[in-house]
Amino acid sequence: MVLLEARGLVRKPVISDFDLTLDAGELVVLVGPSGSGKTLLLRALADLDPVDAGQRIFDGVACEDTDPQTWRRRVRYVHQRAPRLAATVYESLERVRSAVPAGTFAAHGADVPAGLDVGQRTADLSGGEAQKLALFIALRTGARVLLLDEPTSALDAASSAEAERAVRDYVDAGNAALWVSHDEQLAERFGARVRRLS
């Protein structure tokens, strides 16, 4: 079953005529040199940026026919540099809870990523810890497609492997993910399809 489809997507001046299908249970690794438009493409798919032409379709319905909030809840972009949402880890999680429909954030008050503390100030988080938190949130807010922009670029090997396992579980549960990476072996480890941008 096709979850997300892009047809003839154009985002000037970098992306022209881009096609993609993401099936339920599928992970696709997106590779390409810097400046090839990987981030632009993810942002366009999440409808955070407009496109110049082409179609984005989720579960048979075009992006333009879906209200933007619903679209972004289903097709979620995750920043490479995880932004601070609030002053502490706990307040960040509460901020997420207030932003999504009641009951859709599947994390409890004291439930935080391994190695993080609820009271920790987000300003003191390392890049890797912030990424861990961002992925933790993304996996628990009910999205069907995750658009991951180098989500493990600041993580150590052990945390990276753990993040990959979590994404694999997420995809195996009938969701899909498009993962931007510079790591050519990632696709092999996942047995995933590779899409190349030039």
Add this chain to the structure above:
Amino acid sequence: MTTALALANAPPLTNVDLALAAVLILVNAAVSVAFQLGLGRRLVVASLRAALQLALLGLVLGWVFARDQPLVVLGLGVAMGLVAGWEAVRRATRRAPGLLPAAMGVMVASSLGVTTYCLLLSVDATPWWNPQTSIPILGMVLGNALNGVSLGLETALAGFDEQRERVEALLALGASRADATREVVQRAVRTGMIPIVNSMLAVGVISIPGMMTGQILAGEDPAAAARYQLFILFAIAGGVALGTTGVVLATRRLLFDERDRLRLDRLRRLSGAD
């Protein structure tokens, strides 16, 4: 009891009196020279501009008062609001298409609205739009609203620009435009309103406001002058609140498109924006 009536008793200032006051500008000049501030030129320009602008204001007001026509008063009021809107945008370090008309509209609507409310409900002027009452009140409301609007506008523009990732992370979670921009809007409106709140706290203890000074100088009973000043302060606070909120919301509207996307491509950063 209007300012104009009270000022009719004021001891008039002669040109010699003014010249003596102008000597005080030399203090500024001396400071500039002593500390090598390089402000000499700007001081001269600023003093001359103040003199010219006030002389011009005197002429225009004299003309408007002599006409005594509601449309002329309205025309002057709208013109003052438009200039204030232009000044607020001119001070900002970032621009966006549509910002100028938006700021002008907000200035005119908030300041004329508050002034009209005061004139209709509180001041016993006949007719209610009497220029000798309405124009000075509008001028004070506008002058302060400009401060709030200008601060609110700059903080909002900088906030959307610098908080882009946070705003977009919330949008990506499916937050509405209003929810995703809550912190940016709060901060901008608060920044715009702080000066008037602070000045209300300080008034009478640390400072004697200009209008009250004028009335007391003109021989008005200090208690009556205080009542008038308080009335004006409330009007000013109302104008600042409406103007600041209006311009911050208008800025958000201009920087988002119909699908709730933050369109920083519409933003132009001038030198001075960090």
